[in-house]
Amino acid sequence: MLENYLPILVFIIIGIGFGIGPMMAGFILAPRKPDKEKLSRYECGFEAFEDSRGTFNIRYSLVAILFIIFDLEIAFLFPWAVVMNQLGWYGFISMSVFLGILVVGFIYEWKKGALEWE
């Protein structure tokens, strides 16, 4: 069973190689004449006022948290979906309860305004 995963490991290594290879070629073949202005970060013709890693909108973190919750739900739904045909009504009803709780949470965050962007 596990040997089926060997090609995947090899593929990941080759994928990394396809990332490293062109970059190495670029570093070797391309000219390299750095100067202070060229290496400064992109800004519209002036020095950046501050470090860019300051504050950012909290909504991005909120989206990330909501994503984790919903992605977990999907991870729970996957195995159920595969065998739902064998589970019959028992599986259907228990998943309905689970989805119902999920929907209640979804409505709550909707009404709380967590999904609003302005």
Added chain:
Amino acid sequence: MFLDLLWIVVKILLIVLPLMFSVAYLTYAERKIIGYMQVRCGPNRVGPYGLLQPIADAVKLLFKEIIIPSSSNKFLFVIAPILAIAPALAAWAVIPFGEIDVSTTVAGKTTTTQELLVLADIDASLLYILALTSIGVYGVIVAGWASNSKYAFLGSMRSAAQIVSYEIAMGFALVGVLMAASVYQIDPVTDPALVGKSAINLGVIVKSQSGGFWHWYWLPLMPLFIVYLVSGVAETNRAPFDVAEGESEIVAGFHVEYSGMAFAVFFLAEYAVIILISMLCALLFCGGWLSPFEGIPHLEEWFAWVPGLVWLIMKTMFFMFCFLWFRATFPRYRYDQIMRLGWKVFIPVTIVWIVVLAAAIAYELPPWFDQV
């Protein structure tokens, strides 16, 4: 052992090299098609009909200086393109390209069985693809963070939030596909390749759609199909959902600081994912390598000689064309509209359709879910 490994590498290159070729000519097709849609010619100077344009682009990028900004995190800056391309390529390991007949001779007796034409025949292939397409977002975040530039940072924030939002709708759409495929009873006589596999295997999903194009999941799962296709466009940050690149406001988004080959690797990853999503649309909703004329008298026999791979590629090309078509047609969405569409439209639609689908399967709705 060594020969086995070499054989695996050869098979991987048989996937990756045509993929790279497709990526190169997808960029050519994009410029040519959008050009014609806007009554222009598109590239037509390098080679006949501009056919050598992608090669010229690659050579140009190869000889451009890779600039590493002095205020960036050098290590993360270099690692980000690799983080983007490795999962975009590795996801192809579990894509089935069709079925082949394999003959084995044991003690003078030749037996022919069918096998899936796939590199790694693992059971959880759909889960693996979901996992690897999720990893792609790390490349975007790391690139934006390591650049230490406002535009790159804003672009990566937008892009990451958008990708994870549409990931949810995409996941729910996949749950619907799995539910529909779980009805399929694997017959060891007609499907020897699928014995012992469950509905989470892409091969089973394709075979469960056999019986004519009205059995393909685009019809019974129409809302999920549309959600999946649109989410795929949003997931790859393509127009009309390309605010993360928004060239008029944040110049190019997360890869604004990247030049030369470092940029080219991001570019390769983006287009490899576009082709991957197109192929997944074909596999999950449009019958994969199954002939569209299945079950139609006369037409089925006339086109029986066409290999399944040709159908799969034609379907994939149709979806790739859709990606370009959308870009030429639709105006760009505003960011709040994108998030509203993802969270307030797609997620409710998919949840409702999962419940509808569960009921349809429970009542064995013909012609799709009646168990023979």
